[in-house]
Amino acid sequence: MMESGDRRPLASRNTRWAGAIARWLAARAITPNQISQASMLVAAIAGGAFYVAGQTTGTLRIGSLLLAVLFCQARLLCNLFDGMVAVEGKKAEADGPFWNEFPDRIADLMIFSGVGYGIDMPGLGWAAGAFAVLTAYVRELGRATGSPGDFSGPMAKQHRMAVITVAGLASLLEPLWGGENEILTVGLSIITLGAALTTIRRSKTLVTNLKAR
Numbered sequence: 001m002m003e004s005g006d007r008r009p010l011a012s013r014n015t016r017w018a019g020a021i022a023r024w025l026a027a028r029a030i031t032p033n034q035i036s037q038a039s040m041l042v043a044a045i046a047g048g049a050f051y052v053a054g055q056t057t058g059t060l061r062i063g064s065l066l067l068a069v070l071f072c073q074a075r076l077l078c079n080l081f082d083g084m085v086a087v088e089g090k091k092a093e094a095d096g097p098f099w100n101e102f103p104d105r106i107a108d109l110m111i112f113s114g115v116g117y118g119i120d121m122p123g124l125g126w127a128a129g130a131f132a133v134l135t136a137y138v139r140e141l142g143r144a145t146g147s148p149g150d151f152s153g154p155m156a157k158q159h160r161m162a163v164i165t166v167a168g169l170a171s172l173l174e175p176l177w178g179g180e181n182e183i184l185t186v187g188l189s190i191i192t193l194g195a196a197l198t199t200i201r202r203s204k205t206l207v208t209n210l211k212a213r
Contacts, residue, residue: 008151010158012080019088022081026089032082036099039078043107046071047114050168054118054181062172068114069168072161075107079157101140104157108132111164115188119181124188131195132160138202147209150202155194163187163194 012018025035049068053061082100086092093099109129116125132155139150153159167187174183 008079008149008157010080013084018080018084022084022088025081026085026091030085031093032086032089032091032096033093033099035078035082035085036103039075039082040103040106040110042071042074042078043103043110046075047110047112050111050114050184051118053168053171054115054120054184057175065168065171069165072111072165072168075111076158076161079104101136105133105136108157108160112188112191115164115184119184119188121185121188124185124192128160128188128192128195131192131199132157134199135195135202138199138206142202142206142209145206145210147206150205152201152205153194153198154201155191155198160191160195163191 046068049064049071053064053068056064086096086100109126109132112128112132113122113125116122116128119125135156142148142150155163164187167183171179171181171183174180
């Protein structure tokens, strides 16, 4: 989906629970930039937990997978509330645009490289991270040249987190058939391919927009 403003279209932004939490955060000495910066920390925990899960078995693996998917969702919550506190809470800062984007790129790299190293396929993890960064690069290149922000998929940020979350939860079932990280491998492969296709799709849209001027 494309949007003329700088914000990703999110249905959760209009929910009561999100509004209540955003107002609570805005009423305290918490800045949008701090929330954005926290997303890097939770992503590092998620990536580390995925690594441990890929290298272990039994109870430790189960706990690590649950921790990883929990902190992937926490990353999305940080992405939700930094914008809400900045805009709805009227606490936007001059350097907000940097902190709105930079931590997201670090977060993608931390999570997907963690998965990759955990399943002994670091190249696949870095590929997923690289294409995730490219999707954002093309979007921001479009904005820099006067085009609307392109948040289209098939593997935008929320889709990437959904896939790795589902893969992490489904991996809990692998001991039933003696599996070993196959689901995380498939999930990471889907993210890599989907992010590559998203990059191509956004690039084609951008080139079309530029030529139409």
